[in-house]
Amino acid sequence: MIRDIDVVVIGGGQAGLAAGYHLRRRGLDFVVLDAQASPGGAWQQAWDSLNLFSPAAYSSLPGRVMPGQPGETYPDARHVVDYLTDYEQRYDLPVVRPVRVEAVHPDGDRLRVGTDTGIWRARAVISATGTWWRPFLPAVPGRTAFGGAQLHTVGYRRPADLAGQKVVVVGGGNSGAQIAADLVHATDLTWVTQRPTRFLADSVDGRALFDHATARRRALDEGSADTGGVASLGDIVVVPPVREARDAGLLKAQPMFRRLTATGVEWADGTRAEADTIIWCTGFRPALSHLAPLGLRGPRGHIPTAGTQALEEPRLHLLGYGDWTGPASATLIGVGRPARDAATAIVELLSLP
Incomplete structure (x- = not known):
């Protein structure tokens, strides 16, 4: 038809x-x-x-x-x-x-x-x-060699599904921080980010982000200098679960690892961490x-x-x-x-x- x-x-x-x-x-x-x-x-x-x-x-x-x-x-x-x-x-x-x-x-x-x-x-x-x-997975060496489970953000549901496991969460944005905070009490968690984490001020939420994005677009349309947009403020909105985990000292990110091994991840200096599951919070x-x-x-x-x-x-x-x-x-x-x-x-x- x-x-x-x-x-x-x-x-x-x-x-x-x-x-x-x-x-x-x-x-x-x-x-x-x-x-x-x-x-x-x-x-x-x-x-x-x-x-x-x-x-x-x-x-x-x-x-x-x-x-x-x-x-x-x-x-x-x-x-x-x-x-x-x-x-x-x-x-x-x-x-x-x-x-x-x-x-x-x-x-x-x-x-x-x-x-x-x-x-x-x-x-x-x-x-x-x-x-x-259309989830994005980075081309990290050894990804196909890892013998555990690999999820993207789209496949994660709840801490109970991974309770007691060694879990590596990869990603320094909002989804990475929120899922890491979600898992911090139920798993042996390692949180890994490509660059040092940048938390927005605790008072900043979606209202401020929308206003900032709108102001940036207006400035660009008027030919003014680019303010850098929301990314200039930071990467992570400090919603209550993220704030609680951060303030308790439980949400500390490690730098990005060099490769995956059959049983976990390895950093450039040879340090290793075992993992049952890796969650890729690496965007779309x-x-x-x-x-x-x-x-x-x-x-x-x-x-x-x-x-x-x-x-x-x-x-x-x-x-x-x-x-x-x-x-x-x-x-x-x-x-x-x-x-x-x-x-x-x-x-x-x-x-x-």
């Missing part, structure tokens, strides 16, 4: 829903195609103890303030899933799931979106697939394989954009992949503005003769 439509949104997580909100307000005929079987996007896959960096009121999509979670200053992932489910229903967004988008091709004056359930021909496409589905890459037929990929796997709009394919917008598609656009509070800008640009595009 082939269906013609104004806009196809690929991805039904927070970015796709924010896009749907603004497309609905502009009266466009659109559909949101989501590969997941239920609402909530990548938040459904999070580890059990994951909480937001910001209070609920500062973690909201456009049009609907996230209600607070009783007993929690920073809502947990389950609360976010419930909020996204309610948001989708409240605005009656046309989400079709589970639908896996396989490829997007040019098709005359439209873009052809091929899926495992049929073909959509759209006048514009918003890709909002995020990064969670944009999940853009469905756009490969368009031939738009640039440096670091990114598609060059002006705001959210692809420079070489103006019918395509990218939303929610990080600062290169809008300041803080990979966050709940930050995705609303670039989603609005994408919808506005699409309206202008579709009104052209």
